[in-house]
Amino acid sequence: AQSVSQHNHHVILSEAASLELGCNYSYGGTVNLFWYVQYPGQHLQLLLKYFSGDPLVKGIKGFEAEFIKSKFSFNLRKPSVQWSDTAEYFCAVNPAPNYGGSQGNLIFGKGTKLSVKP
Amino acid sequence: GAGVSQSPSNKVTEKGKDVELRCDPISGHTALYWYRQSLGQGLEFLIYFQGNSAPDKSGLPSDRFSAERTGGSVSTLTIQRTQQEDSAVYLCASSAWSNEQFFGPGTRLTVL
Numbered sequence: 495a496q497s498v499s500q501h502n503h504h505v506i507l508s509e510a511a512s513l514e515l516g517c518n519y520s521y522g523g524t525v526n527l528f529w530y531v532q533y534p535g536q537h538l539q540l541l542l543k544y545f546s547g548d549p550l551v552k553g554i555k556g557f558e559a560e561f562i563k564s565k566f567s568f569n570l571r572k573p574s575v576q577w578s579d580t581a582e583y584f585c586a587v588n589p590a591p592n593y594g595g596s597q598g599n600l601i602f603g604k605g606t607k608l609s610v611k612p
Numbered sequence: 613g614a615g616v617s618q619s620p621s622n623k624v625t626e627k628g629k630d631v632e633l634r635c636d637p638i639s640g641h642t643a644l645y646w647y648r649q650s651l652g653q654g655l656e657f658l659i660y661f662q663g664n665s666a667p668d669k670s671g672l673p674s675d676r677f678s679a680e681r682t683g684g685s686v687s688t689l690t691i692q693r694t695q696q697e698d699s700a701v702y703l704c705a706s707s708a709w710s711n712e713q714f715f716g717p718g719t720r721l722t723v724l
Contacts (some may be wrong), residue, residue, distance in 0.1 A: 528712075530715075537615075537715050537716065537717050537718075539715075540712055540713075540714075543712060584654070584655065586655075598660065598668075599645055599657040599660045599668065599671065600645075600655075600657065600713060601657065602655035602656075604652070604653070604654035605654050605655075
């Protein structure tokens with residue numbers, strides 16, 4: 495069965511530290527990849543997405559992610575975290591999307607809680 | 613414009629009762645999704661509607677769960693004979709062709 499693994503359940507960092515959150519998926523075909531963020535008390539919001547093209551994707555708030563097809567990975571990075579980045583981060587995959595109008599449900603990882611100490 | 617809205621925001625019910633959860637998607641979005649977020653389980657796909665096509669019900673955990681989407685817009689998720697393990701946050705999302713799913717605030721369901 496298709497699955498998404500997020501390696502870290504809870505990450506604690508000090509402000510200005512660098513962040514890398516791991517995400518691996520199990521699906522051999524074409525995929526669309528996403529990172530969503532859920533700030534305390536707020537909705538899930540899209541952080542960034544990869545459909546095709548440049549495997550290094552830049553998102554909002556200084557986040558980026560790199561798609562490495564050979565490793566089935568889509569790790570999230572930020573060079574210098576802020577206290578306001580405290581949130582839960584979810585990696586998600588849409589396996590077998592239709593080109594030019596991809597739809598279909600997302601398969602989510604279990605999430606990584608990030609706590610940033612001021 | 614307005615985002616995805618869901619009602620009620622909180623629902624407390626007794627075991628064995630039926631509940632209905634409502635989702636209003638973003639206007640013009642052709643696809644609508646229901647997910648469930650439980651402690652320790654992450655987000656679990658339940659059902660997906662795309663236009664007038666038959667819904668993808670492959671994620672529904674049991675036949676106590678059903679959903680409908682009227683007029684290609686509002687959707688209702690119904691859980692019959694609720695059980696304590698149904699307690700979770702039920703999230704609705706909608707998308708257009710970009711496949712970026714926009715999520716609502718969720719309905720927190722507590723089954724006593």
